[in-house]
Amino acid sequence: MGQSLTRKLIESHLVAGKPVIGEEVSLAVDQVLLTDTNGTLPWLQFEAMGFTRVIPPRVVTYIDHNVYQVDSRNSDDHRYLQTASRKYGAVFSKPGNGICHQVHMETYSIPGQTLLGTDSHTPLCGAAGMLAIGAGGLDVAVALGGGPYSFTMPAVVRVWLTGQLRPWVTAKDVILELLRRLSVRGGSGKIFEYGGPGLASLLAAQRMTIANMGAELTLTTSVFPSDDVTRSFLTRLNRGGDWRPATPDEDAEYDDQIELDLGSMGPLIALPGSPDRVVPIEEVAGTPVDQVMVGSCTNGSWHDMSSVTGVLILETMAREGLLADLLATGALVSESTCGSCAGIGHVPAAGTRSLRAFNRNFPGRSGVKGDEVYLCSSLVAAASALTGTITDPRTLGTPPDVQLPPRFAASEAGFVAPDSGGEVLRGPNIKPVPLGEPVAPALDASVLLKLGDKVSTDDISPAGAAVLVFRSNVPAIAEHCFKYVDAEFVARAKAAGRGIIVGGEIYGQGSSREAAAVGPMHLGIRAVIVKSFARIHRANLINWGIVPLTFDDPAAYDTIERDDRLHLPDLRAALKAGTRVTIANQRTGATFTTSCLLTPRERDILLAGGVLAYTKGGS
Numbered sequence: 001m002g003q004s005l006t007r008k009l010i011e012s013h014l015v016a017g018k019p020v021i022g023e024e025v026s027l028a029v030d031q032v033l034l035t036d037t038n039g040t041l042p043w044l045q046f047e048a049m050g051f052t053r054v055i056p057p058r059v060v061t062y063i064d065h066n067v068y069q070v071d072s073r074n075s076d077d078h079r080y081l082q083t084a085s086r087k088y089g090a091v092f093s094k095p096g097n098g099i100c101h102q103v104h105m106e107t108y109s110i111p112g113q114t115l116l117g118t119d120s121h122t123p124l125c126g127a128a129g130m131l132a133i134g135a136g137g138l139d140v141a142v143a144l145g146g147g148p149y150s151f152t153m154p155a156v157v158r159v160w161l162t163g164q165l166r167p168w169v170t171a172k173d174v175i176l177e178l179l180r181r182l183s184v185r186g187g188s189g190k191i192f193e194y195g196g197p198g199l200a201s202l203l204a205a206q207r208m209t210i211a212n213m214g215a216e217l218t219l220t221t222s223v224f225p226s227d228d229v230t231r232s233f234l235t236r237l238n239r240g241g242d243w244r245p246a247t248p249d250e251d252a253e254y255d256d257q258i259e260l261d262l263g264s265m266g267p268l269i270a271l272p273g274s275p276d277r278v279v280p281i282e283e284v285a286g287t288p289v290d291q292v293m294v295g296s297c298t299n300g301s302w303h304d305m306s307s308v309t310g311v312l313i314l315e316t317m318a319r320e321g322l323l324a325d326l327l328a329t330g331a332l333v334s335e336s337t338c339g340s341c342a343g344i345g346h347v348p349a350a351g352t353r354s355l356r357a358f359n360r361n362f363p364g365r366s367g368v369k370g371d372e373v374y375l376c377s378s379l380v381a382a383a384s385a386l387t388g389t390i391t392d393p394r395t396l397g398t399p400p401d402v403q404l405p406p407r408f409a410a411s412e413a414g415f416v417a418p419d420s421g422g423e424v425l426r427g428p429n430i431k432p433v434p435l436g437e438p439v440a441p442a443l444d445a446s447v448l449l450k451l452g453d454k455v456s457t458d459d460i461s462p463a464g465a466a467v468l469v470f471r472s473n474v475p476a477i478a479e480h481c482f483k484y485v486d487a488e489f490v491a492r493a494k495a496a497g498r499g500i501i502v503g504g505e506i507y508g509q510g511s512s513r514e515a516a517a518v519g520p521m522h523l524g525i526r527a528v529i530v531k532s533f534a535r536i537h538r539a540n541l542i543n544w545g546i547v548p549l550t551f552d553d554p555a556a557y558d559t560i561e562r563d564d565r566l567h568l569p570d571l572r573a574a575l576k577a578g579t580r581v582t583i584a585n586q587r588t589g590a591t592f593t594t595s596c597l598l599t600p601r602e603r604d605i606l607l608a609g610g611v612l613a614y615t616k617g618g619s
């Protein structure tokens, strides 16, 4: 039986486990990327675990999300990240050098290798035939020290592309179409591997958009083969020597298949609130918008920017110098960072609509409660910027002809190479990492929050400049937990001392931020009971000693109210034995059961109170 590319990547890196759906596999990690927001904790954890040198051959720390230095706190974090990277063997990418995913793809991607990143959009490098996975900080800290990355073997789904994109239709529309069909839950427990005759027409930049935003489908990752398109991409960057083929066998078998005719699609747009509220552009054309933004790790490529410039200044496209042209249209060009995508800067005015060629529009993420953020392609964004209303770009006539330059300028000026010297500088914003508590024999606690479906990590621990500045200060960031969802939650949790959260489907979707686990842990949350979890968040809960339980019968969810007192008499013993966890609701007198399916590795970590407590010898 022939193998998929995904299976080849997994088997060639397998350290432990069997690649059978649902079983745990542990893979060797070739490359690691860390960011400024999610990188301080893993480096602190790496130190706390006693490591002194990174083991994976390529480790890069990027300062890309949180670069505003309005006071010294971000600068403190950056200085710590720079000095720790230098000392322990990681490359450091300076603020302004670009967003981690794109810079990593351009500079370090190597087909056939594995990449683990602290950011949920790490799968972007799957566009170059890598197995690139986003993970929580503790999993990344373990990988920095040479440990494998363990996860549950997903189903491998082939996405079979036929046809070619029509004028004005883009790779963003491909991933929006998949979100429209499958919803933000549709990729849970799956890897999408792209193939088919339509593939050859997709440039590397377009594959990057699709692989990147697969995160919004909750996929474990997305994989594209490494082919002539990949070779031409690397060659333009003077990295032709790093190219190697990575393809599935001709008779490869897959667990499932999805078909997509690229030629049948039109421009799409996601309505405010969730990336899967996707409709054809015609349905909302004419809606006034107050802000239009292009960029981010999803649509920040040269190809995107060139298309945008082409739309804004069709008649002067002949001129050289895209940036000058863009500025001449009145566009505001920000520094190349995540910025507004994570609510840092360019926050829309209250009650206004923002149209963004980005990837996430969870409520409040733009930095203001009640925001209305639409997601679309760069072309739809540019067309709408010309009119002030959502505009179907097909009404503009002939699309710009985007020609890639034969060579992209490559510079190493934005990177600092590691050496083994120097002092690690810890400014006052760097606080010690907390330790989780071992799971108690029994838990008796109140439901401090009852939430619905699709709770994102932006709901649990919001983005935005005011909050992100505390990513290396757990007590401070915990104060912001659920602040847009229930402003009283923190006070209630503090008063209760111990608590439980109840939620619906796909709890914890979105970012890989550990803050969404360690913040609630700090506030006394000891268990989360939901209908289903998003992969990275569930791992983060286990890594911090919070018990992730799922309802055996989802109907039990309806019987619970906020402030109900729940009693879990045999919690620890049930987790240890791998049996169901019975819960009694004091208010109703009813009992219901929940499950916590753990691998032996996860069970040991959870019972000890998380990875740090486990490595320090807890039980």
Ligand code: MIC
Pocket (backbone or CB within 6 Å): 037, 038, 065, 118, 119, 120, 121, 342, 360, 463, 510, 511, 512, 513
């Ligand atoms: C995001 O897009 O939500 C972020 C901000 O990049 C996060 C990382 C973080 O929360 O620091 C992610 O995607 O993991």
Ligand code: SF4
Pocket (backbone or CB within 6 Å): 065, 099, 119, 121, 296, 297, 298, 337, 338, 339, 341, 342, 359, 360
């Ligand atoms: Fe940065 Fe936005 Fe990409 Fe997250 S989704 S890495 S915040 S650009």
